[in-house]
Amino acid sequence: MERILIIRKIFNEAIALIDEAGLSYWHNEADAPLGLSEMGTRLAEAEAIICLLTDRVDAQVMDAAPHLKIIANVAVGYDNIDVAAATERGIIVTNTPSVLTECTADLTFALLLATARRIVEADAYMRAGKFEGWELFQPHLGVDVFGKTLGIVGLGRIGAAVARRALLGFNMSILYTGQNPKPDAGRELEARFVGLANLLRHSDFVSIHAPLTAQTRHLLTLNEFRLMKPSAILINTARGPIIKEADLVQALEQDLIAGAGLDVYEEEPEAHPGLAALPNVVMVPHIGSATTETRRRMALMAAENVAAVLGGGRPLNPVNFTSRNP
Numbered sequence: 001m002e003r004i005l006i007i008r009k010i011f012n013e014a015i016a017l018i019d020e021a022g023l024s025y026w027h028n029e030a031d032a033p034l035g036l037s038e039m040g041t042r043l044a045e046a047e048a049i050i051c052l053l054t055d056r057v058d059a060q061v062m063d064a065a066p067h068l069k070i071i072a073n074v075a076v077g078y079d080n081i082d083v084a085a086a087t088e089r090g091i092i093v094t095n096t097p098s099v100l101t102e103c104t105a106d107l108t109f110a111l112l113l114a115t116a117r118r119i120v121e122a123d124a125y126m127r128a129g130k131f132e133g134w135e136l137f138q139p140h141l142g143v144d145v146f147g148k149t150l151g152i153v154g155l156g157r158i159g160a161a162v163a164r165r166a167l168l169g170f171n172m173s174i175l176y177t178g179q180n181p182k183p184d185a186g187r188e189l190e191a192r193f194v195g196l197a198n199l200l201r202h203s204d205f206v207s208i209h210a211p212l213t214a215q216t217r218h219l220l221t222l223n224e225f226r227l228m229k230p231s232a233i234l235i236n237t238a239r240g241p242i243i244k245e246a247d248l249v250q251a252l253e254q255d256l257i258a259g260a261g262l263d264v265y266e267e268e269p270e271a272h273p274g275l276a277a278l279p280n281v282v283m284v285p286h287i288g289s290a291t292t293e294t295r296r297r298m299a300l301m302a303a304e305n306v307a308a309v310l311g312g313g314r315p316l317n318p319v320n321f322t323s324r325n326p
């Protein structure tokens, strides 16, 4: 009987950690997504699941796993897990905060700069052999980033890391919004708390760093895009469904905003077909945390959480039962 079900392929270092803890496991090294029926008896016996953000862990999966003590997500976001159902059943859910903060903030800034300076379009132009020499009115005139206003939706760890880059590297003014003001972070980052509408009205760049919840799903629709500056650029490295993607396409087509840099999509792995047709959109395939070092740290953190709980201890990064044992 294997105590841990590792639903997708993970780094060897995480497997080594589980081995060292003397815990038995089954590892889906084939890395093909598994459904409930394929997990079968393994699920029925599992005390722990290590899963990715693409694995839906809902009440049905939990009911097929009566011995489950912990679901360890290899991601900071955990909207793929029904946390309320887990809590009801006394199952701990953990995530991987902090280890991917700087990496995701880097990617956010890469998208912001790439969109503002039209890097992807210019690269394609160069490769096509179209460059005929420097001109004052070159075809890829972009917009300045230095000294502009950045609006951050969600000043959590990643939002703050983006704000730090913006302040220290680019002398930007920072606005932020969220459920509550964060006076300490706000002071350190010289960031001003405002309502969403004000943030959208006054920002040159808007970057999303909120978790996906019932409150943030479709937070940005055509109504919100109408509030933004026509010169504004929207960046999303958080979760796709925070933006109503069809409305974003419409807003870009109608020049309500100037561009978008996207790492995440409403119906991953699909992206709205209208996006690819727009030259002022830079799209990457959910690679915010995609460096080898970061992904390895995420896998290790998930394994550490499992080892702690199956060893009878407290999880390192619980998202439920944060103040008491289940």
Ligand code: DGY
Pocket (backbone or CB within 6 Å): 053, 074, 075, 076, 077, 078, 100, 238, 286, 287, 288, 289, 290
């Ligand atoms: C996360 O951890 O939630 C990220 O989206 C992974 O890239």
